[in-house]
Amino acid sequence: MEDIVIIGGGVIGTLIAYACSRYNCNVTLIEKENDVANSTSMANSAIIHAGYDPRDNTLKAAMNLRGALLYPTLCRELKVDYKQVGSLVVAMNDEQCAALAELKARADQRGIVVSLIDGDEARALESHLSKRVVQALFCESTAIVTPWKIAIAAMETAMGNGTRLLLNEEVKAITKLADGYEVESATQKIKTRMVINCAGLYADRISAMVNGQAHFKINPKKGEYFVLSKRCHELVKHVLYPVPTAKGKGVLAVPTVHGNVLLGPNA
Ligand SMILES: Cc1cc2nc3c(=O)[nH]c(=O)nc-3n(C[C@H](O)[C@H](O)[C@H](O)COP(=O)(O)OP(=O)(O)OC[C@H]3O[C@@H](n4cnc5c(N)ncnc54)[C@H](O)[C@@H]3O)c2cc1C
Known part of the structure; x- marks a missing residue:
């Protein structure tokens, strides 16, 4: 069982991975794109x-x-x-x-x-x-x-400290367990004590996977x-x-x- 699964590898998810990687815990970051910072964190006013x-x-x-x-x-x-x-x-x-x-x-x-x-x-x-x-x-x-460089550098450092990065894996479902969650993507099922939702514009969908209905809605x-x-x-x-x-x-x-x-x- 992982300690933490972070969903989304934008600037927020990668910096959270960077912060968590200072501690003795098992962390996996799951990203649906083929690299980190491929969404909003790549293209903004910086x-x-x-x-x-x-x-x-x-x-x-x-x-x-x-x-x-x-x-x-x-x-x-x-x-x-x-x-x-x-x-x-x-x-x-x-x-x-x-x-x-x-x-x-x-x-x-x-x-x-x-x-x-x-x-x-x-x-x-x-x-x-x-x-x-x-x-x-x-x-x-x-x-x-340079926002995407921040995300890449944060992720590389976290990975150097043992954080696992899964790319091309869209989270499709999250099941509540007695002692945590099971996060399911196309090819993976990962048990974890904690999930951190960093899915950017899709954060409401991730929230709804756990709570049935998100308490917020994102209008992109x-x-x-x-x-x-x-x-x-x-x-x-x-x-x-x-x-x-x-x-x-x-x-x-x-x-x-x-x-x-x-x-x-x-x-
Ligand atoms: C036009 C524009 C200009 C901006 N200018 C600035 C600025 O100058 N300064 C500033 O501070 N902010 C600015 N922002 C805001 C800033 O870009 C965002 O707040 C920031 O990039 C959000 O980062 P994030 O990590 O939350 O989201 P994202 O970068 O969107 O990352 C979320 C990640 O989650 C992944 N994901 C989503 N769903 C799933 C799933 N089911 N499974 C796996 N992965 C998933 C996505 O692929 C994505 O990589 C601007 C925004 C816009 C739109």
């Missing part, structure tokens, strides 16, 4: 957000803040890129400036160092910003990473980006956000650690 955006009193706010503080050390340990480029949330009118003031208050309350600067100061930092930008929230600690959203050539790297130096809305963070301009520029996502 930003370590400072943590002022999530709403107050949410788990996301607490985890974002804590995660952002852990990332520099984590990336050093895993020997993967971590580039602190800073960010600007830009406002073009009074209503958006009021939203920036709210973000600033939230950042102050959470101990995140930010400053409100005017349009000219913003253009001094980021010369291609529109003349229409009248104010910006500058945050020095925003960073960019997909985004697309333009990836600009490295010749454009001078155009965008910081992570540039519009003022966030109820629908999300909006379309960003983001430098990548490899020297490209991402424009997106749409939704």
Whole structure:
């Protein structure tokens, strides 16, 4: 019997495997794709957000803040890129400036160092910003990473410590036993004391396998980006956000650690 089965090899599952592999326990990670980080963790904006955006009193706010503080050390340990480029949330009118003031208050309350600067100061930092930008929230600690490299390095380290990785194995059923669970995939039946559900967009389906019905439902959203050539790297130096809305963070301009520029996502 395993101690822990982790379902899903995205950035969350692989980092949990990495953390568990420090302890004396038997861990198996099961992934349905042919490699780790082949889903959402492979293709996103790759930003370590400072943590002022999530709403107050949410788990996301607490985890974002804590995660952002852990990332520099984590990336050093895993020997993967971590580039602190800073960010600007830009406002073009009074209503958006009021939203920036709210973000600033939230950042102050959470101990995140930010400053409100005017349009000219913003253009001094980021010369291609529109003349229409009248104010910006500058945050020095925003960073960019290579998410799939984090997952691969975490998994490789965990495997070096004895964690087992099963690829091309989609979990189809989970049965409750007296002292744990039996996790069933195409070719495997594994008994385990504990299951950790890291199945990303499919986490509700995994939950339903145990509980009959998940207590949450995931409504997935997909985004697309333009990836600009490295010749454009001078155009965008910081992570540039519009003022966030109820629908999300909006379309960003983001430098990548490899020297490209991402424009997106749409939704
Ligand atoms: C457009 C976009 C931009 C984003 N930008 C950022 C950003 O800049 N910064 C940030 O922090 N976050 C960002 N995110 C969010 C971030 O990408 C996700 O929160 C993160 O990748 C989720 O990781 P995960 O490990 O939970 O899920 P995933 O990466 O989806 O991993 C889940 C894994 O579970 C596997 N799986 C599913 N079902 C089964 C099954 N039945 N059996 C076996 N395996 C299974 C999947 O194949 C997958 O590999 C963005 C997301 C999107 C969509």
